Amino acid sequence: MNYTLLTFSPTGQSKACALAVAKATKQEFIEVDVTHFLQRKKPLAFFNTTLIVAFPVYGGRVPRLFAEYIKEQVTCTNCNALAIASFGNRAFEDALVEMEDLLLAKGMPLIGAASIGCQHSYSDKVGSKRPDIEDFQILDRLAVYLNGKTKTVHPPGNRPYKSSMLIADPPYMPTIKGKGGTPNSHCYAVCPTGSLAKGDPSLCIHCCACIQVSNNELVMDSPKFVNVTKHLEETCQKRVDSALYLP
Numbered sequence: 005m006n007y008t009l010l011t012f013s014p015t016g017q018s019k020a021c022a023l024a025v026a027k028a029t030k031q032e033f034i035e036v037d038v039t040h041f042l043q044r045k046k047p048l049a050f051f052n053t054t055l056i057v058a059f060p061v062y063g064g065r066v067p068r069l070f071a072e073y074i075k076e077q078v079t080c081t082n083c084n085a086l087a088i089a090s091f092g093n094r095a096f097e098d099a100l101v102e103m104e105d106l107l108l109a110k111g112m113p114l115i116g117a118a119s120i121g122c123q124h125s126y127s128d129k130v131g132s133k134r135p136d137i138e139d140f141q142i143l144d145r146l147a148v149y150l151n152g153k154t155k156t157v158h159p160p161g162n163r164p165y166k167s168s169m170l171i172a173d174p175p176y177m178p179t180i181k182g183k184g185g186t187p188n189s190h191c192y193a194v195c196p197t198g199s200l201a202k203g204d205p206s207l208c209i210h211c212c213a214c215i216q217v218s219n220n221e222l223v224m225d226s227p228k229f230v231n232v233t234k235h236l237e238e239t240c241q242k243r244v245d246s247a248l249y250l251p
């Protein structure tokens with residue numbers, strides 16, 4: 005069986021984790037990234053492969069867009085999967101069990117899972133400089149373990165899952181700093197929903213991808229976002245370790 009990466013990764017950390025595992029297996033692999041809305045227009049069918057599924061934790065859950073994509077557009081034959089949840093040093097809560105259920109519904113049992121501490125998309129002061137050497141050692145251990153294994157694992161988490169993140173009311177999106185500027189083209193390219201190009205805050209998932217590549221041209225100045233970020237910076241300084249879940 006070869007490996008296929010299936011990633012949803014607005015700010016790139018989940019994808020970096022999946023690539024670290026795939027490269028450490030020293031086997032061939034294929035990359036499929038469905039972060040951008042154009043990549044989520046098409047269905048995907050997988051055959052005879054181990055999927056390495058990596059995604060960020062949003063509000064202790066799988067990002068809604070990724071969950072819907074798997075539910076509606078993914079099929080598989082003779083596959084199993086690894087799930088990697090990258091989280092911003094707060095908690096991953098029910099994200100891994102939710103992913104286990106999404107994959108099982110497609111006939112893909114989980115043969116391994118990991119929760120990997122990363123920098124929080126909202127602030128470089130939360131989970132700073134992660135994933136770091138210790139986090140990558142965990143991913144290496146996952147790759148070494150893999151080698152032909154097929155036993156099923158059940159990661160931690162609760163069913164029913166915690167409620168999904170509330171939809172912002174009123175909706176908000178990043179704004180341009182200063183007067184009359186336009187964000188650089190990279191900001192539009194990384195937006196997973198097209199919200200920035202359409203100027204439609206109701207599509208914005210607050211992933212912060214555009215802000216991170218904007219060279220300080222964009223800022224999320226909604227008081228709600230500013231308060232949540234401040235709270236995270238105050239309460240999520242203590243390192244939450246990465247972990248592996250193997251049979």
Ligand SMILES: Cc1cc2nc3c(=O)[nH]c(=O)nc-3n(C[C@H](O)[C@H](O)[C@H](O)COP(=O)(O)O)c2cc1C
Nearest residue numbers: 014015016017018060061063064092094095122125
């Ligand atoms: C909308 C949103 C919600 C988030 N919720 C959580 C959370 O519940 N727990 C946590 O530890 N990190 C949370 N994070 C941080 C991300 O899970 C983390 O930064 C992740 O590594 C980003 O992955 P990416 O680089 O692949 O986009 C959240 C980030 C965003 C944008």
